[in-house]
Amino acid sequence: MKAFDYQRADSAQAAAAMAANAQGVRFIAGGTNLLDLMKLEIERPETVIDISRLPLDAIEDTEDGGLRIGALVTNSDLAADARVRRDYEVLARALLSGASGQLRNKATTGGNLLQRTRCFYFYNRAMPCNKREPGSGCAALEGRNRIHAILGGSEHCIATHPSDMAVAMMALGASVEIQSPDGKTKTLALSELYRLPGDTPHLETELEQGDLITGVVLPAPVGGRQIYRKVRDRASYAFALVSVAAVIGLEDGKIGSAQLAFGGLAPMPWRNSDLEDALIGQTPSPELWGRAADILLADAKGHGENDFKIALARRTLAHVLDAACGGEK
């Protein structure tokens, strides 16, 4: 690990200001992803700002019936929160399907959103990777790409975003609260936080230098059936090949509301409003699931080893919609 300057921040505003004026700076909270990458010298920060003691660890009701989750709330505490278990089951389920008990005790809400891809080539400094070394090329395109994206990728990068939590939050319509270095705060829809790789895969979010995520806000619960279905190579402690987060409401036998997001398919948690619009007002049927999958996968592109994800996404979506509309979970 490269040597770094370790500093502690005593407020979110101070942390943001410190980060705005330093070169090669990283905030550290849980550290479960950052330290892994620092040991491999994929992350080589000159300054590490410890934000772990900031008072951002509360889960609070919002005025409009939603929930504000502090950025330092651990994945364990969020999954165990009574309100999350009752009103946001899809989020609790997503959290519980991720990582291990030890990691969830350390990993934070903000850090989970900003964790880096597990692309083999991003992790392998002997190989080219445009995300790690801009302009060096993408070894995954013609390489071992079983875990890679079929949606949203580019000729420069097909890495996937690894989070489960963010997929559920995307389906729930979450927004992200940010402290800026100038003392102001701003809010971004989670769907606006991430950038697709294009020709700059090293730029993953719309955060500017010094910006610190301070919390995530969930809208009031919408009711309906909530499901998080994760398909992976082993039953526990593995990243998703395909995951589907669904919040589906039925009215008089028809689909009244549909909020869906997908993991394992794209460089960011993936949501497609056309797919949701196509479901609303319709009577559940296998044909409808097929049409929904056609919309989701219209631009899907396999790269060899990950071709199977197209069929797997289609089947997983059908399974989840069927379960949400009355079938078995």
Next chain:
Amino acid sequence: MHLTLTVNGTEHALDLDPRTSLLDMLRDHLDLTGSKKGCDHGQCGACTVLLNGRRINSCLSLAVMHEGDEITTIEGLGEEGKLSPLQAAFVAHDGYQCGYCTPGQICSATAMLGEVEAGWPSHVSDNLEDQPQLTDAEISERMSGNLCRCSAYPNIVDAISEVGGGRK
């Protein structure tokens, strides 16, 4: 960098390079070699310790971030002739072959039983709001962050189940 923290009930004052992991601090600076370094990347669980009562991977945490914290390692759970219930159960059920993962398994299981008691659900819990039952499937899921190269899993589950009152 100066650091004061409590390990197994004893306060320690240390001067550490900020890069030092909590695991390396325990092993190299305090000679507490019970916590093991397997992968050093949070994948195997051999380094599991309790941080203020919660299980974490000590390899993925900077020691300097633990000012004032209380750490418990396998050495703090029991001692020769006075084993903790889980330590005794691992011996009784032969929950290991080589033993390298065992300190992490026992630290992890110690905290895991507390998580179940606190009502935390898991990925395999049917209902998120009911008190979880300590079935074998629940134990396997909740212990998935601790790998055992010798694959002593059936005996590890037996040991944990006995202590946690799983099979009534």
